[in-house]
Amino acid sequence: MLDEFFLRALAAAVGAALLAGPLGCFIVWRRMAYFGDTMAHSALLGVALDFLLGIDLTLGVVGVTFTVALLLIAFQHSGRIATDTLLGILSHSALSLGLVLVGLMPWLRLDLMGYLFGDVLAASWGEVALIWGGGGLSLLGLVLIWRPLLAITINEDLARAEGVAALRHRLMFMALMAVVIAVAMKVIGILLITSLLIIPAAAARPLSRTPEQMAVMAALIGAGAGVAGLFVSLGLDTPSGPSIVVAALVFFLLSLAITPMVRRL
Amino acid sequence: MSDLSPQIGDAGTSIAHPAVEPLIRAAGLGIERGGRWLIHDVDLSVSSGEIVTLIGPNGGGKTTVLRALLGLIDPDAGKVWRRPKLTVGYLPQRVQIDTTLPLTVARLMTATRRHPRRDVVAALAQTGVDTHLDHPVQSLSGGELQRVLLARALLGRPDLLVLDEPVQGVDYAGEATLYELIANIRDHFTCGVLLVSHDLHVVMAATDRVICLNHHVCCTGAPQEVTRDVEYRRLFGPRAVEAYALYRHAHDHDHDLAGEVVPCQPAPRPQEARRRDA
Numbered sequence: 001m002l003d004e005f006f007l008r009a010l011a012a013a014v015g016a017a018l019l020a021g022p023l024g025c026f027i028v029w030r031r032m033a034y035f036g037d038t039m040a041h042s043a044l045l046g047v048a049l050d051f052l053l054g055i056d057l058t059l060g061v062v063g064v065t066f067t068v069a070l071l072l073i074a075f076q077h078s079g080r081i082a083t084d085t086l087l088g089i090l091s092h093s094a095l096s097l098g099l100v101l102v103g104l105m106p107w108l109r110l111d112l113m114g115y116l117f118g119d120v121l122a123a124s125w126g127e128v129a130l131i132w133g134g135g136g137l138s139l140l141g142l143v144l145i146w147r148p149l150l151a152i153t154i155n156e157d158l159a160r161a162e163g164v165a166a167l168r169h170r171l172m173f174m175a176l177m178a179v180v181i182a183v184a185m186k187v188i189g190i191l192l193i194t195s196l197l198i199i200p201a202a203a204a205r206p207l208s209r210t211p212e213q214m215a216v217m218a219a220l221i222g223a224g225a226g227v228a229g230l231f232v233s234l235g236l237d238t239p240s241g242p243s244i245v246v247a248a249l250v251f252f253l254l255s256l257a258i259t260p261m262v263r264r265l
Numbered sequence: 266m267s268d269l270s271p272q273i274g275d276a277g278t279s280i281a282h283p284a285v286e287p288l289i290r291a292a293g294l295g296i297e298r299g300g301r302w303l304i305h306d307v308d309l310s311v312s313s314g315e316i317v318t319l320i321g322p323n324g325g326g327k328t329t330v331l332r333a334l335l336g337l338i339d340p341d342a343g344k345v346w347r348r349p350k351l352t353v354g355y356l357p358q359r360v361q362i363d364t365t366l367p368l369t370v371a372r373l374m375t376a377t378r379r380h381p382r383r384d385v386v387a388a389l390a391q392t393g394v395d396t397h398l399d400h401p402v403q404s405l406s407g408g409e410l411q412r413v414l415l416a417r418a419l420l421g422r423p424d425l426l427v428l429d430e431p432v433q434g435v436d437y438a439g440e441a442t443l444y445e446l447i448a449n450i451r452d453h454f455t456c457g458v459l460l461v462s463h464d465l466h467v468v469m470a471a472t473d474r475v476i477c478l479n480h481h482v483c484c485t486g487a488p489q490e491v492t493r494d495v496e497y498r499r500l501f502g503p504r505a506v507e508a509y510a511l512y513r514h515a516h517d518h519d520h521d522l523a524g525e526v527v528p529c530q531p532a533p534r535p536q537e538a539r540r541r542d543a
Contacts, residue, residue: 028365148377153366157337160336161355162355163377
């Protein structure tokens with residue numbers, strides 16, 4: 001029999017992965033891996049604000065990461081700094097700023113490793129409910145904006161000329177990203193969130209012919225990696241977050257290996 | 266609604282149908298980048314059932330005008346009016362679809378709006394690429410993708426078709442067919458067509474009005490008028506004047522399959538076609 005803490009961990013990991021898979025596809029298609037990383041790194045700032053101002057942790061993280069996304073978009077539009085330079089600056093500055101803020105509060109007994117690399121084995125039922133509730137709502141939101149978001153991803157000019165409101169849907173996508181970061185933080189940690197977004201999507205790519213297939217496949221691969229990683233973590237007593245990432249990596253390599261066979265079908 | 270915009274007559278462009286509100290109109294349009302005006306003082310309008318062609322040297326601002334008209338860039342001077350609820354079919358000059366995105370031709374066709382599969386097939390058949398329906402878009406050649414995107418622009422039966430170099434990458438035999446198709450669509454669906462081309466030869470054959478653009482509107486008018494214009498000759502050289510003459514000549518006779526000269530079946534003039542539709 002599995003212990004209850006392990007069941008909670010499985011539920012949390014699967015829930016986060018089901019949301020991260022489809023969103024991660026857009027990160028891959030829109031070439032926003034670094035952008036997602038920057039948003040995730042700023043989440044630590046949200047954690048620090050939570051302790052400093054007593055804001056709810058999830059709301060704090062969603063608020064800070066979304067604000068950072070808005071700042072990034074505003075900077076990109078001004079066009080004064082190259083985007084990758086900008087992301088390089090903000091990604092590490094946001095992380096460092098969070099660490100410095102946490103360091104300024106010596107009375108704070110913070111499980112920093114848990115925030116950075118995830119601590120899913122310590123998840124409570126309340127946190128599981130938050131992951132499934134917030135994740136479910138975000139997934140519903142993604143389904144609702146799926147067509148216009150995909151249209152601006154295929155070709156933004158084409159979509160805009162045909163009347164799709166590009167900026168509005170980009171902002172909604174950023175908001176969904178902020179939620180997935182807040183939700184996945186517990187499972188896999190701030191530093192590893194990008195991998196949960198990108199690796200399942202990349203593994204799903206060669207196996208899919210349509211964007212919808214790829215999204216579903218990425219969700220399933222991510223959930224599989226979550227389950228496999230947690231069992232490895234339990235059996236070998238390895239850290240849970242990194243174990244999930246390693247499992248996802250194995251799925252990605254498997255997908256690469258069977259691609260020639262799939263192509264021949 | 267019969268309220269006509271009072272500014273229509275003031276635009277300084279030649280308006281083909283003064284009684285009809287144009288689909289889209291720009292007045293004094295200017296786009297500035299880094300202290301340089303890419304285009305300035307551009308006036309133009311497109312009405313239903315009219316084919317307007319932008320010609321001009323590379324870097325003369327043709328694509329910039331289209332992008333400003335479509336609202337993809339904000340004008341730094343002047344104004345663009347669009348008829349309310351105007352639907353647009355757009356064929357950009359170059360479309361790159363990321364290889365990380367799995368996308369079949371069928372799915373690309375319905376990217377913005379759903380359409381029944383038979384409509385999608387019919388649209389693709391019009392441009393001769395219906396056999397690619399279930400192929401990944403990344404497997405298409407440049408010319409094939411261009412035809413797919415043209416079919417896509419036609420699919421929604423838009424009020425206004427905006428085509429940026431529609432025959433780019435299409436072989437010579439296909440070019441004439443595509444222009445014929447565009448003219449047909451205009452006649453059947455009475456949409457307006459705004460196209461950019463540097464292929465003077467074919468353009469002259471299918472166009473109602475030519476706008477010659479080199480950062481500003483050098484000259485504008487019916488094809489035969491424009492070819493007589495001094496500015497046009499200066500831009501394209503004396504050989505370009507023959508473009509229209511060649512077109513006229515082509516309509517004097519036709520060739521049968523053996524190459525023998527036969528009398529041609531005269532196609533309806535664009536103006537007549539419009540009157541018939543009205």
